[in-house]
Amino acid sequence: MIMVTKLPKTDVVTVGVGWTGGIIAAEASKAGLKVVGLERGGNRGTANFAMKHDELRYAIRGELMQDLSRETLTFRNNSDQRALPMRQYGSFMLGNGVGGAGTHWNGMTDRYNPYDFEIRSKTIERYGESKIAEGLLIQDWGITYDEIEPYYTKFEKMAGISADETPLRGERSEPFPNPALKHGPELDLFKETTKKMGLDPFTIPAANNSQPYENPDGQHLAGCQMNGFCERFGCEYGAKASPNVTVIPAALKTGNFDLRPNSEVIEVLHEGGKATGVIYVDTRTGEKFEQPAEIVAITSYTFNNNRLLLNSKLGTPYNPKTGKGTIGKNYCYQIIVGTDGFFDDRKFNTAIGSGGLGATLDNFNADNFDHTDYDFIHGGTIIMNQSGKRPIENNQVPPGTPSWGKEFKEQSLKYYNRMVNVHTYGATLPHVDNYLDLDPTYKDVHGNPLLRMTFDFSETDRKRGKFLNDQTKKIMQEMGATHVSENESVEHYDITKYQATHNTGGVIMGADPETSAVNNYLQMWEADNVFVVGGSAYPHQSGYNATQTLGALAYRASEGIIKFSKDGGKLA
Amino acid sequence: MSNHDEKHLDANGSSRRKFLKSSGMAVGGIAVGGALGGLLSMNGKGEETSTATATKETQPAQQHDQALEYFTNRADFDLLGQATERIFPEDDNGPGAIGLGVPYYIDHQLAGKWGINAKDYRQGPFFEGELNQGYQSQLKYHQIYDLGIEAIEKYSQATFGEGFTALDGEKQDEVLVALENDEVDIPGLKSSFFFEILRKSTLEGAYSDPLYGGNKDMQGWKMKEYPGVQMSYSADQIASEEFIEIKPASLHNTHN
Numbered sequence: 001m002i003m004v005t006k007l008p009k010t011d012v013v014t015v016g017v018g019w020t021g022g023i024i025a026a027e028a029s030k031a032g033l034k035v036v037g038l039e040r041g042g043n044r045g046t047a048n049f050a051m052k053h054d055e056l057r058y059a060i061r062g063e064l065m066q067d068l069s070r071e072t073l074t075f076r077n078n079s080d081q082r083a084l085p086m087r088q089y090g091s092f093m094l095g096n097g098v099g100g101a102g103t104h105w106n107g108m109t110d111r112y113n114p115y116d117f118e119i120r121s122k123t124i125e126r127y128g129e130s131k132i133a134e135g136l137l138i139q140d141w142g143i144t145y146d147e148i149e150p151y152y153t154k155f156e157k158m159a160g161i162s163a164d165e166t167p168l169r170g171e172r173s174e175p176f177p178n179p180a181l182k183h184g185p186e187l188d189l190f191k192e193t194t195k196k197m198g199l200d201p202f203t204i205p206a207a208n209n210s211q212p213y214e215n216p217d218g219q220h221l222a223g224c225q226m227n228g229f230c231e232r233f234g235c236e237y238g239a240k241a242s243p244n245v246t247v248i249p250a251a252l253k254t255g256n257f258d259l260r261p262n263s264e265v266i267e268v269l270h271e272g273g274k275a276t277g278v279i280y281v282d283t284r285t286g287e288k289f290e291q292p293a294e295i296v297a298i299t300s301y302t303f304n305n306n307r308l309l310l311n312s313k314l315g316t317p318y319n320p321k322t323g324k325g326t327i328g329k330n331y332c333y334q335i336i337v338g339t340d341g342f343f344d345d346r347k348f349n350t351a352i353g354s355g356g357l358g359a360t361l362d363n364f365n366a367d368n369f370d371h372t373d374y375d376f377i378h379g380g381t382i383i384m385n386q387s388g389k390r391p392i393e394n395n396q397v398p399p400g401t402p403s404w405g406k407e408f409k410e411q412s413l414k415y416y417n418r419m420v421n422v423h424t425y426g427a428t429l430p431h432v433d434n435y436l437d438l439d440p441t442y443k444d445v446h447g448n449p450l451l452r453m454t455f456d457f458s459e460t461d462r463k464r465g466k467f468l469n470d471q472t473k474k475i476m477q478e479m480g481a482t483h484v485s486e487n488e489s490v491e492h493y494d495i496t497k498y499q500a501t502h503n504t505g506g507v508i509m510g511a512d513p514e515t516s517a518v519n520n521y522l523q524m525w526e527a528d529n530v531f532v533v534g535g536s537a538y539p540h541q542s543g544y545n546a547t548q549t550l551g552a553l554a555y556r557a558s559e560g561i562i563k564f565s566k567d568g569g570k571l572a
Numbered sequence: 573m574s575n576h577d578e579k580h581l582d583a584n585g586s587s588r589r590k591f592l593k594s595s596g597m598a599v600g601g602i603a604v605g606g607a608l609g610g611l612l613s614m615n616g617k618g619e620e621t622s623t624a625t626a627t628k629e630t631q632p633a634q635q636h637d638q639a640l641e642y643f644t645n646r647a648d649f650d651l652l653g654q655a656t657e658r659i660f661p662e663d664d665n666g667p668g669a670i671g672l673g674v675p676y677y678i679d680h681q682l683a684g685k686w687g688i689n690a691k692d693y694r695q696g697p698f699f700e701g702e703l704n705q706g707y708q709s710q711l712k713y714h715q716i717y718d719l720g721i722e723a724i725e726k727y728s729q730a731t732f733g734e735g736f737t738a739l740d741g742e743k744q745d746e747v748l749v750a751l752e753n754d755e756v757d758i759p760g761l762k763s764s765f766f767f768e769i770l771r772k773s774t775l776e777g778a779y780s781d782p783l784y785g786g787n788k789d790m791q792g793w794k795m796k797e798y799p800g801v802q803m804s805y806s807a808d809q810i811a812s813e814e815f816i817e818i819k820p821a822s823l824h825n826t827h828n
Contacts (some may be wrong), residue, residue: 053801056780062684071694073704084701084708087693182810197659225804347815351798352805391779391798404659404771405745413665416796417815442695494704 004279006290010036010258011565013293014277015032015265016300017307019547020533021552022251023158023242024297025219026041027558029256033565034292034344035481037257038280040264041066041534042571043243049234055390059232062089064104066096071444075495078433079320085442085450090496093232093504094301099244100183101301101501102547106231106387107207107240107356109161110544111552113154113366114145114170115378119540122367125379131377132275133460136332137430138377139539140197142511143520143556151552156205159241159551160213160221163205168362181210181224183386184421186348190384193479199363204383204545206356207241217250230355240355263289266446268296268312268530275314275530281446288355295561298507298532299554305536306436306506307451315507315517320454322433324527325440326517328437330430330505331455332541335465337488339472341481342398342415350417351387360384364424364471365543376460380426380468380543382475387456391416398483412481421548422475424468425500427543431458456493465490504538509553511572519572521560522553529568533557637785638676642714644682648721649675651736655724656774658744666795667788669774677777677786678717687714703708709761716758720766723758724751781823790820801826 012028014021017039018156025035057063065465074083114124118140123131134140153174155161162178180203191201208224215221222239230240238245251257269277269290277292298305301555309327318329362368364379371377396419397411429508439452469487477486510516513525522537524530535550542549560571643649653675662668669675681687689712701708711719728736728747736747748767750756756763775785779793783799789794793800800820809816 045697050826053826054781054823056776056784060776062691067691068693069691077702077704081702082699083704084699085693085695086688086705088691088704182807184810185813192800207749226810227802227804270757349809349816351802351818352810391793391796392776395775404748404774406661409660409663409665409668411660413795415796441697442693462584496704496706 002289003141006292008330009277009292009294010034011293011343012036012295012297013038013291014297014299015268015278016040016100016304017248017259018023018095018225018301019099019102019243019247019300019551020557021297021299022099022102022247022553023551023563024299024531024533024558025251025257025259026247027213027467027555028561028565029251029254031562033256033562035251035257035295037251037259038263039259039261040267040277040283041101041263043098043259044234044257046236047232047234047239052236053229055229055392057388058104061529062093062232064097064232064234065089066094068327069445070119072449073307073353073451073453074439074558075440075455075494077454079454083439083454086495089136089498091494091499092501093359093498094303094501098100098259099234099242102243103234104230105207105242105353105355105547106239106545108358108545109156109159109163109205109207109356109548110381111166112145112544112549113168113362113368114540115366116540117141117143117145119378123414126367127371127377131371132153133376133433133458137457137462139510139515141520142509142516147520148549148552148556149173151555152548154555155548155551158215158217158246159207160209160215160357161205161241162210163203165202166205166362167200167202168368170364176205178210178213179214179355181206181208181354183357183359184349184352186350186382187357187386189346189477189479190359190422191294194361194475197475197478201359201361201362201501202325204356204358204360206354208235208354208356209239209241213451216520217246217253219246219249221245224354226352226354226357228351228353228355228390229315230242230387236371243396243450262375264421265308266311266448268298268314268561270314270428270527270530273527275527284403287522294529295565296530297557297561298530302503302535303436303451303453305532305534307438309507309532310438311448314544315524317437318352320432321323326515327519328435328551330508330539331434331436331453331503332430332538333455333493334502334511334541334543335426335428335457335468336423336499337426337463337469337472337490338421338467339340339469339487340396340419340421340485341476341479342396342483343418343420343480344482345480347417348420350389350420353386355387357387357566358383358385364468367526373469374463376463376467376544378427378429379464380424382424382468382471384420384422386458389416394419396421396485399486401537414465422472422479424472425502425543425545426464427541428457428461430505433458442473443536457490501547502535502541504535504541504546507532507534507536508539509537509546510539517525519570520556521571522557523560523564528568530566531557531561573615593747637680638673640679642679642687647737648718649676649679650727651721652717653676654744655748655770656777658741658748658752659771660778667791669778671788672778672792673786673788674774674777677780677784678826679711680785681773681776682717709765711760712766716766719758719760720751720763720770723763723766725754727756737738783823790822791818
């Protein structure tokens with residue numbers, strides 16, 4: 001029998017220490033609560049990133065990513081197929097280690113649109129209920145934009161977000177803490193062209209600080225050096241806001257935060273609708289520990305939040321046949337398509353850039369345009385990045401060029417600095433056929449079932465994707481590209497091709513315990529001392545970069561945790 | 573051509589010899605200029621050298637990482653080199669895969685953790701899935717390379733009556749097209765799958781940091797006008813309307 005060592009009780013334990021775990025650790029420990037942060041990966045910081053300019057090691061081989069030999073998930077397009085393990089990375093990259101994916105994100109920081117939070121009500125109000133296609137499970141989030149706004153502001157001040165204005169997005173209570181990053185002529189071209197087309201372009205809010213910045217917690221961020229290598233890499237200057245240089249040191253400074261790397265939580269212990277703590281394994285020694293806690297905050301990535309609840313038998317699993325239950329429901333992704341433009345008469349400094357740097361517009365996002373004549377709702381943001389192009393991953397050639405050999409080489413070299421891309425992050429809406437549950441066959445390194453993803457784009461996702469790709473193509477043609485790529489396929493979701501690490505849902509928030517797993521404080525309806533925080537809480541996936549909303553929700557959850565520690569009970 | 577030159581060409585893949593042959597350019601005592609100079613270069617700096625002028629004193633340090641840590645049979649390594657050269661050939665822009673050290677890059681990768689799929693999920697059962705479910709083979713990358721190289725050789729013999737390295741460039745391309753179109757039998761996997769890995773590895777070897785054995789002297793980056801490892805760009809550089817030529821640097825510069 002394996003011994004489990006029982007440790008002294010703490011006020012709060014977080015499962016994972018990335019953005020959401022880090023924010024909760026900082027806020028709760030500042031309020032005087034004792035917090036234990038359990039992170040299955042190792043510790044790391046700015047000093048570990050001196051060799052970061054290594055595309056092969058970090059971007060291709062995924063140095064900072066979760067080791068799939070220990071744990072992955074399985075995937076199928078629909079429930080008639082056999083789900084098979086994602087044996088290597090493709091569509092998304094799973095973070096690992098202190099800071100989580102917040103260590104190696106690009107830094108694009110979008111607020112979701114006011115429409116998102118009341119998507120069902122607002123759609124019915126404008127178009128009538130028949131506008132919502134059969135099978136779609138869209139629902140209001142149980143929180144309005146005005147209610148989440150203060151938490152967005154809090155995240156922006158903590159991270160030092162650099163931006164000027166954001167037309168067609170929700171109203172802001174305060175200006176951005178730093179001015180927008182400077183950019184190159186390719187983004188000027190995008191902005192000038194789209195302005196002429198009657199659209200409203202602006203510079204994307206970025207967590208890559210445009211100047212040195214001290215945040216309200218007294219943490220210092222450096223100014224961005226514009227040398228690229230952000231997404232999939234840590235920042236060697238501490239200029240990109242990450243949990244490692246903001247909320248984690250702020251939490252440690254209080255003396256109330258006990259950060260434990262190499263600690264992999266495998267079970268939430270619970271009894272009679274209350275969690276009593278968690279079981280974790282020291283990944284170095286294999287020793288098992290029980291960490292009792294008053295409050296359990298499940299703060300890992302979307303997939304592990306779902307898997308831990310299912311493996312712990314906490315909450316009611318979603319049943320796609322009956323529509324009952326909530327855990328695993330409303331899994332969503334994004335439809336990411338775009339257009340490459342090849343310029344014979346322009347040459348850009350494509351190596352210069354920053355992860356969060358780009359120009360964007362919201363004219364085709366949310367309900368910012370009239371959908372009366374379209375057979376889909378929602379949309380997506382249109383983006384042109386200047387993130388610093390890297391040479392292994394970028395060998396684009398004009399349509400009709402072979403993919404290897406003499407002509408390929410010639411054209412891929414010629415256009416390396418003459419190719420730019422405009423793409424979309426398109427919303428995908430929850431569908432009855434898309435969900436997460438436990439795989440019946442495949443196991444992780446501890447012998448626990450892997451999570452199984454059943455997902456494909458639904459019919460309206462495809463229509464939205466095609467519409468958005470038509471817009472990116474039109475913009476690229478107006479920008480004067482000599483050659484323009486063909487539209488991308490939006491037929492079936494493909495797990496092998498990188499799109500974005502924007503997986504959401506499964507433990508969704510809402511106002512009704514019948515249709516949601518957590519309330520608007522991210523508190524579980526079925527266990528009121530458990531808070532499940534992350535992209536897992538999004539009832540649908542919008543057309544934006546996904547990080548800031550989970551950061552805002554983590555601030556909201558922190559408030560709930562502090563309140564619950566005093567008064568207990570249901571917060572909403 | 574001196575014996576020394578001959579030996580050197582062999583050591584770097586006989587496609588150089590074949591390229592010269594098939595390009596119709598004369599070698600052996602005749603000055604070969606332009607991009608071909610790099611082909612004959614021994615010092616790895618794009619300077620033309622010959623055994624006549626390169627004395628022991630002027631010869632730069634040997635590149636000690638140009639030896640094999642995975643392949644055991646020279647013929648396999650030469651076949652691999654020539655296949656990568658067809659994917660990324662020498663031309664007026666500069667060296668091809670062989671000149672960039674791509675075959676050594678692949679050899680070294682196969683000997684390391686990538687070659688044994690160390691970070692992949694490897695538990696069974698294994699089933700052939702849909703294409704969009706990704707890699708489901710029982711085989712590890714190093715085994716795929718072994719089987720793929722063997723299959724290319726077999727296919728060449730069966731189709732042309734000659735081994736792959738004896739074929740001219742056009743015929744080698746035909747073999748690679750067959751590989752790409754799933755027309756080459758490889759036990760346990762589709763041949764297009766091996767082709768994609770081979771193509772991807774070739775580009776990795778051309779453009780990864782030189783520390784991995786490819787991108788020799790950053791020539792891959794130079795051809796692409798990619799500046800490599802730069803620690804900072806100024807506001808003027810960011811706003812520049814003109815393309816700025818920047819001398820590339822590598823991780824060696826950062827570390828030393």
